[in-house]
Each structure stands twice: as structure tokens, then as C-alpha cells.
Amino acid sequence: MSHHKTHKPTSKHDADLTVVDAPDFTAGDPGAANGKGAATEAAINPATELSSPAAEEAAPQPAEMVSSAEFEKVKAERDQLVDRLARLQAEFENARKRTERERAEFRDYATGNVVEHFLPVLDHFELALKATGSVEQLRSGVELIVKQMAEVLRQLQVTPVPATGEPFDPRVHEALGTVDRDDIPDHYVAEEVRPGYRLRDRLLRPSLVRVANNPNQKSE
Numbered sequence: 001m002s003h004h005k006t007h008k009p010t011s012k013h014d015a016d017l018t019v020v021d022a023p024d025f026t027a028g029d030p031g032a033a034n035g036k037g038a039a040t041e042a043a044i045n046p047a048t049e050l051s052s053p054a055a056e057e058a059a060p061q062p063a064e065m066v067s068s069a070e071f072e073k074v075k076a077e078r079d080q081l082v083d084r085l086a087r088l089q090a091e092f093e094n095a096r097k098r099t100e101r102e103r104a105e106f107r108d109y110a111t112g113n114v115v116e117h118f119l120p121v122l123d124h125f126e127l128a129l130k131a132t133g134s135v136e137q138l139r140s141g142v143e144l145i146v147k148q149m150a151e152v153l154r155q156l157q158v159t160p161v162p163a164t165g166e167p168f169d170p171r172v173h174e175a176l177g178t179v180d181r182d183d184i185p186d187h188y189v190a191e192e193v194r195p196g197y198r199l200r201d202r203l204l205r206p207s208l209v210r211v212a213n214n215p216n217q218k219s220e
């Protein structure tokens with residue numbers, strides 16, 4: 001049993017003051033035996049638990065406020081970028097249409113140039129159809145038209161592919177079959193069925209040919 005201690009007053013002022021021992025809050029506390037008293041400390045000072053690092057990290061941070069001036073500035077920059085993108089798209093579309101139009105115009109010009117060369121040939125064919133001469137006269141007129149057409153092709157840099165008497169070349173010749181010939185080296189072109197043509201170095205169509213099969217004279 002504990003006894004309250006009193007101090008003997010030494011003066012009139014001290015006589016009015018009585019010192020009483022602080023109450024024992026650790027009584028009945030399981031942590032009091034090891035000197036911790038954590039539950040009591042937490043109950044007395046709640047700020048202890050809230051000031052821990054985990055509590056500070058979990059606490060929500062206040063949202064950063066944006067001024068109306070900054071908002072208007074960002075909005076204006078966005079509008080400028082959107083307008084610039086729309087202009088670039090329009091310019092790209094105009095450039096694509098212009099390129100297509102220029103290609104069509106160039107194609108029409110090239111086609112017109114070729115047709116212009118062949119118009120005199122067509123005129124001569126029409127005159128030949130209206131002619132009332134003999135068969136020999138008609139044949140002579142057609143031969144002249146063929147020569148005229150060949151000249152037009154030469155002006156357009158279209159040249160025939162050499163065939164008869166040439167070694168068979170699968171790059172420019174298309175074989176329809178073989179014929180037995182002892183006067184032509186083996187694997188040479190013996191006969192041209194349809195001529196082929198080049199436009200400069202570009203092959204327009206191959207020559208249709210028959211290839212010689214000479215058992216007595218083989219090509220090296």
C-alpha cells in the first residue's frame with residue numbers, strides 16, 4: 001500500500017502547496033513489465049502514430065493549381081498546333097492531286113505525240129481502201145504504207161528485234177517450235193513468225209520464231 005507523502009511547509013506560501021505523487025498509469029499494462037508502455041503512449045499522444053513515414057506517404061498530396069493565364073496559354077498553343085496540322089494535311093492533299101494531274105497531262109502529251117506521227121499512215125490506208133486499181137497497184141501502195149510506218153517507229157526510237165539467221169536468245173525470242181534445216185546452224189532462228197520490237201533498250205514484245213534443228217551442224 002502506497003502512502004502519499006507531504007512536505008512540511010517551510011513558509012506560509014509553501015503551506016498552501018501540497019505535492020502529490022503522479023498516478024501510476026502503467027498499472028495493469030502488459031508492456032509496463034519491460035518498460036515500454038507503447039499502448040499508453042499512443043493513447044496519450046495520438047500524433048506519434050500519424051507522424052510515421054508510412055502515414056506521411058499515404059497522406060494525399062494537394063493538387064497543383066493552374067492559373068487561368070497558364071490555361072489560356074496552353075489552350076492557344078494547342079489550337080495553333082491543330083491549325084498547323086490541318087494546313088499540312090491540306091498542302092499534302094493538294095500536292096498529291098497536282099502530281100496526279102501532271103502525270104495525266106504528261107501521259108496525254110506523250111500519247112498525242114505518238115498519234116500525231118501515225119495520222120499520215122492512217123490517211124494512206126484510207127486512200128488505199130478507196131483505190132480502184134489492180135491488185136499489184138494495191139500491193140505496191142500497202143508496201144509504201146508499211147515503209148512509212150517503219151519510219152515512224154524509227155523516229156520514235158522503236159526498232160525491230162533481229163531474228164532470222166540469229167542465234168536463238170530466249171531473252172528476246174519466243175520459240176514456237178523447231179524445224180529441220182541443214183542449211184542453218186543448229187539452235188539458230190530459221191523463221192520469224194511475228195517480229196518483236198524494242199523501245200531503246202526496253203523490250204516491247206519478243207519475236208515469235210521457229211528454231212532450226214540441224215543434226216549435221218551443231219552450234220558451239
